[in-house]
Amino acid sequence: MSVLVGKQAPEFKASAVVNGNEIVEGFSLDQYKGKKYVVFFFYPADFTFVCPTEIIAFQERIADFESRNVAVVGASTDSANAHWKWLQTEQNEGGIKGVRYPLVADQSLMISTAYDVLAGNFDYNDEGNDVFNGTPQAYRGLFLIDKDGIVRHQVVNDMPLGRSVDETLRLIDALQFTEENGEVCPANWKKGDKALKATQEGISDYLSHKH
Known part of the structure:
Protein backbone atom coordinates (compact mmCIF):
# COMPACT_ATOMS: atom_id res chain seq x y z
CA MET A 1 0.00 0.00 0.00
CA ARG A 163 -14.25 3.46 11.18
CA SER A 164 -14.45 5.64 14.29
CA VAL A 165 -15.64 9.23 13.91
CA ASP A 166 -14.36 9.97 17.42
CA GLU A 167 -10.86 8.81 16.47
CA THR A 168 -10.94 10.96 13.35
CA LEU A 169 -11.84 14.02 15.43
CA ARG A 170 -9.12 13.15 17.95
CA LEU A 171 -6.50 13.11 15.21
CA ILE A 172 -7.73 16.44 13.84
CA ASP A 173 -7.42 17.92 17.35
CA ALA A 174 -3.91 16.50 17.67
CA LEU A 175 -2.81 17.87 14.31
CA GLN A 176 -4.20 21.32 15.01
CA PHE A 177 -2.70 21.33 18.50
CA THR A 178 0.78 20.52 17.20
CA GLU A 179 0.48 23.20 14.52
CA GLU A 180 -0.59 25.84 17.04
CA ASN A 181 1.67 24.93 19.97
CA GLY A 182 4.72 23.18 18.53
CA GLU A 183 4.39 20.34 21.05
CA VAL A 184 3.77 16.70 20.16
CA CYS A 185 0.91 14.45 21.25
CA PRO A 186 1.66 11.22 23.15
CA ALA A 187 -0.29 7.97 23.09
CA ASN A 188 -4.05 8.31 23.56
CA TRP A 189 -3.80 12.12 23.70
CA LYS A 190 -7.09 13.95 23.48
CA LYS A 191 -8.02 17.61 23.52
CA GLY A 192 -7.34 19.09 26.94
CA ASP A 193 -4.63 16.56 27.85
CA LYS A 194 -1.04 17.50 28.54
CA ALA A 195 1.25 17.29 25.50
CA LEU A 196 5.04 17.23 25.54
CA LYS A 197 8.07 18.91 24.04
CA ALA A 198 10.05 16.74 21.62
CA THR A 199 13.11 16.59 23.88
CA GLN A 200 14.36 14.10 26.45
CA GLU A 201 13.57 16.64 29.17
CA GLY A 202 10.06 17.04 27.77
CA ILE A 203 9.47 13.30 27.78
CA SER A 204 10.80 12.97 31.34
CA ASP A 205 8.57 15.82 32.51
CA TYR A 206 5.53 14.26 30.84
CA LEU A 207 6.17 10.82 32.34
CA SER A 208 6.80 12.22 35.83
CA HIS A 209 3.46 14.06 35.77
CA LYS A 210 1.66 11.04 34.31
CA HIS A 211 2.80 8.75 37.11
Whole structure:
Protein backbone atom coordinates (compact mmCIF):
# COMPACT_ATOMS: atom_id res chain seq x y z
CA MET A 1 0.00 0.00 0.00
CA SER A 2 1.23 3.48 -0.79
CA VAL A 3 2.00 5.72 2.16
CA LEU A 4 0.77 9.18 1.25
CA VAL A 5 1.52 10.80 4.62
CA GLY A 6 3.81 13.79 4.09
CA LYS A 7 2.93 14.02 0.40
CA GLN A 8 0.54 16.16 -1.59
CA ALA A 9 -2.87 14.50 -1.77
CA PRO A 10 -3.47 13.18 -5.30
CA GLU A 11 -5.48 15.64 -7.35
CA PHE A 12 -8.61 14.77 -9.31
CA LYS A 13 -11.68 16.21 -10.95
CA ALA A 14 -14.85 14.15 -10.93
CA SER A 15 -18.62 14.25 -10.71
CA ALA A 16 -20.04 14.58 -7.21
CA VAL A 17 -23.31 15.12 -5.40
CA VAL A 18 -23.25 18.17 -3.11
CA ASN A 19 -25.79 19.43 -0.58
CA GLY A 20 -27.56 16.10 -0.78
CA ASN A 21 -29.29 16.75 -4.09
CA GLU A 22 -27.12 18.54 -6.67
CA ILE A 23 -24.87 16.75 -9.16
CA VAL A 24 -21.84 18.85 -10.12
CA GLU A 25 -19.07 18.17 -12.62
CA GLY A 26 -15.38 18.82 -12.07
CA PHE A 27 -15.49 18.54 -8.26
CA SER A 28 -12.00 18.87 -6.78
CA LEU A 29 -10.38 19.07 -3.36
CA ASP A 30 -8.39 22.04 -4.66
CA GLN A 31 -11.25 24.31 -3.61
CA TYR A 32 -10.25 23.77 0.02
CA LYS A 33 -6.52 24.50 -0.32
CA GLY A 34 -5.41 27.34 1.87
CA LYS A 35 -8.85 27.46 3.48
CA LYS A 36 -9.85 24.20 5.16
CA TYR A 37 -8.58 20.88 6.36
CA VAL A 38 -10.19 17.90 4.61
CA VAL A 39 -11.28 14.47 5.76
CA PHE A 40 -11.50 12.51 2.50
CA PHE A 41 -12.83 9.00 2.97
CA PHE A 42 -13.64 6.11 0.66
CA TYR A 43 -16.33 3.49 1.15
CA PRO A 44 -17.04 0.36 -0.95
CA ALA A 45 -20.50 0.92 -2.42
CA ASP A 46 -23.87 2.64 -2.25
CA PHE A 47 -26.90 0.68 -1.02
CA THR A 48 -24.87 -1.58 1.27
CA PHE A 49 -24.87 -2.22 5.02
CA VAL A 50 -21.81 -0.85 6.87
CA CYS A 51 -21.41 2.11 4.52
CA PRO A 52 -24.58 4.02 5.52
CA THR A 53 -23.69 3.69 9.21
CA GLU A 54 -20.37 5.45 8.57
CA ILE A 55 -21.73 8.06 6.17
CA ILE A 56 -24.58 8.99 8.50
CA ALA A 57 -22.26 8.98 11.54
CA PHE A 58 -20.05 11.60 9.85
CA GLN A 59 -23.14 13.69 9.05
CA GLU A 60 -24.38 13.47 12.64
CA ARG A 61 -21.06 14.96 13.79
CA ILE A 62 -20.69 17.45 10.94
CA ALA A 63 -20.92 20.42 13.32
CA ASP A 64 -17.86 19.08 15.17
CA PHE A 65 -15.92 18.99 11.91
CA GLU A 66 -17.10 22.43 10.83
CA SER A 67 -16.11 23.95 14.19
CA ARG A 68 -12.59 22.66 13.50
CA ASN A 69 -12.60 24.14 9.97
CA VAL A 70 -12.69 20.68 8.38
CA ALA A 71 -14.53 19.72 5.19
CA VAL A 72 -15.80 16.13 5.02
CA VAL A 73 -15.87 14.48 1.58
CA GLY A 74 -16.83 10.89 0.78
CA ALA A 75 -16.16 8.82 -2.34
CA SER A 76 -16.96 5.45 -3.85
CA THR A 77 -16.75 3.84 -7.28
CA ASP A 78 -20.49 4.29 -7.83
CA SER A 79 -21.91 6.80 -10.32
CA ALA A 80 -23.11 10.26 -9.37
CA ASN A 81 -26.63 9.13 -10.29
CA ALA A 82 -26.37 6.21 -7.85
CA HIS A 83 -25.15 8.61 -5.14
CA TRP A 84 -28.06 10.93 -5.88
CA LYS A 85 -30.64 8.14 -5.70
CA TRP A 86 -29.21 6.85 -2.41
CA LEU A 87 -29.29 10.38 -1.00
CA GLN A 88 -32.99 10.65 -1.83
CA THR A 89 -33.79 7.34 -0.07
CA GLU A 90 -35.07 7.51 3.51
CA GLN A 91 -32.71 6.17 6.15
CA ASN A 92 -35.32 3.69 7.43
CA GLU A 93 -35.39 2.27 3.90
CA GLY A 94 -31.62 1.78 3.67
CA GLY A 95 -30.83 5.25 2.31
CA ILE A 96 -28.77 8.19 3.53
CA LYS A 97 -31.22 11.05 3.10
CA GLY A 98 -30.10 14.04 5.16
CA VAL A 99 -26.39 13.73 4.33
CA ARG A 100 -25.21 17.10 3.03
CA TYR A 101 -21.46 16.82 2.52
CA PRO A 102 -20.10 15.94 -0.96
CA LEU A 103 -20.00 12.38 -2.28
CA VAL A 104 -17.59 11.90 -5.17
CA ALA A 105 -18.22 9.43 -8.02
CA ASP A 106 -15.11 7.42 -8.96
CA GLN A 107 -16.54 5.31 -11.78
CA SER A 108 -13.22 5.44 -13.63
CA LEU A 109 -11.51 3.88 -10.56
CA MET A 110 -8.70 6.39 -11.05
CA ILE A 111 -9.19 8.22 -7.73
CA SER A 112 -9.22 4.98 -5.74
CA THR A 113 -6.13 3.89 -7.66
CA ALA A 114 -4.32 7.18 -6.98
CA TYR A 115 -5.02 6.84 -3.24
CA ASP A 116 -4.16 3.11 -3.44
CA VAL A 117 -7.37 1.89 -1.83
CA LEU A 118 -8.79 -0.06 -4.77
CA ALA A 119 -9.62 -3.69 -3.97
CA GLY A 120 -8.10 -5.09 -7.16
CA ASN A 121 -5.89 -4.07 -10.04
CA PHE A 122 -5.78 -3.65 -13.78
CA ASP A 123 -3.92 -6.26 -15.85
CA TYR A 124 -3.75 -7.70 -19.37
CA ASN A 125 -5.21 -11.02 -20.51
CA ASP A 126 -3.62 -13.43 -22.97
CA GLU A 127 -5.06 -11.43 -25.86
CA GLY A 128 -3.45 -8.23 -24.59
CA ASN A 129 -6.73 -6.64 -23.54
CA ASP A 130 -7.25 -4.70 -20.32
CA VAL A 131 -8.89 -6.72 -17.54
CA PHE A 132 -9.60 -6.01 -13.90
CA ASN A 133 -8.68 -8.52 -11.23
CA GLY A 134 -10.54 -8.32 -7.94
CA THR A 135 -13.43 -6.16 -6.82
CA PRO A 136 -13.78 -2.71 -8.45
CA GLN A 137 -14.60 -1.10 -5.12
CA ALA A 138 -12.59 0.90 -2.60
CA TYR A 139 -11.47 -0.27 0.80
CA ARG A 140 -12.42 1.97 3.72
CA GLY A 141 -9.58 4.46 3.32
CA LEU A 142 -9.54 7.76 5.19
CA PHE A 143 -7.11 10.62 4.64
CA LEU A 144 -6.66 13.73 6.79
CA ILE A 145 -5.36 16.53 4.56
CA ASP A 146 -4.06 19.84 5.91
CA LYS A 147 -4.69 23.29 4.48
CA ASP A 148 -1.58 22.99 2.29
CA GLY A 149 -2.97 19.86 0.66
CA ILE A 150 -0.55 17.54 2.48
CA VAL A 151 -1.77 14.18 3.79
CA ARG A 152 -1.06 14.09 7.53
CA HIS A 153 -2.85 10.86 8.47
CA GLN A 154 -4.22 7.85 6.66
CA VAL A 155 -5.94 4.64 7.66
CA VAL A 156 -7.31 1.83 5.48
CA ASN A 157 -9.78 -0.75 6.77
CA ASP A 158 -11.00 -3.87 5.05
CA MET A 159 -14.59 -3.67 3.87
CA PRO A 160 -16.33 -5.25 6.90
CA LEU A 161 -14.59 -2.91 9.39
CA GLY A 162 -16.26 0.43 10.08
CA ARG A 163 -14.25 3.46 11.18
CA SER A 164 -14.45 5.64 14.29
CA VAL A 165 -15.64 9.23 13.91
CA ASP A 166 -14.36 9.97 17.42
CA GLU A 167 -10.86 8.81 16.47
CA THR A 168 -10.94 10.96 13.35
CA LEU A 169 -11.84 14.02 15.43
CA ARG A 170 -9.12 13.15 17.95
CA LEU A 171 -6.50 13.11 15.21
CA ILE A 172 -7.73 16.44 13.84
CA ASP A 173 -7.42 17.92 17.35
CA ALA A 174 -3.91 16.50 17.67
CA LEU A 175 -2.81 17.87 14.31
CA GLN A 176 -4.20 21.32 15.01
CA PHE A 177 -2.70 21.33 18.50
CA THR A 178 0.78 20.52 17.20
CA GLU A 179 0.48 23.20 14.52
CA GLU A 180 -0.59 25.84 17.04
CA ASN A 181 1.67 24.93 19.97
CA GLY A 182 4.72 23.18 18.53
CA GLU A 183 4.39 20.34 21.05
CA VAL A 184 3.77 16.70 20.16
CA CYS A 185 0.91 14.45 21.25
CA PRO A 186 1.66 11.22 23.15
CA ALA A 187 -0.29 7.97 23.09
CA ASN A 188 -4.05 8.31 23.56
CA TRP A 189 -3.80 12.12 23.70
CA LYS A 190 -7.09 13.95 23.48
CA LYS A 191 -8.02 17.61 23.52
CA GLY A 192 -7.34 19.09 26.94
CA ASP A 193 -4.63 16.56 27.85
CA LYS A 194 -1.04 17.50 28.54
CA ALA A 195 1.25 17.29 25.50
CA LEU A 196 5.04 17.23 25.54
CA LYS A 197 8.07 18.91 24.04
CA ALA A 198 10.05 16.74 21.62
CA THR A 199 13.11 16.59 23.88
CA GLN A 200 14.36 14.10 26.45
CA GLU A 201 13.57 16.64 29.17
CA GLY A 202 10.06 17.04 27.77
CA ILE A 203 9.47 13.30 27.78
CA SER A 204 10.80 12.97 31.34
CA ASP A 205 8.57 15.82 32.51
CA TYR A 206 5.53 14.26 30.84
CA LEU A 207 6.17 10.82 32.34
CA SER A 208 6.80 12.22 35.83
CA HIS A 209 3.46 14.06 35.77
CA LYS A 210 1.66 11.04 34.31
CA HIS A 211 2.80 8.75 37.11
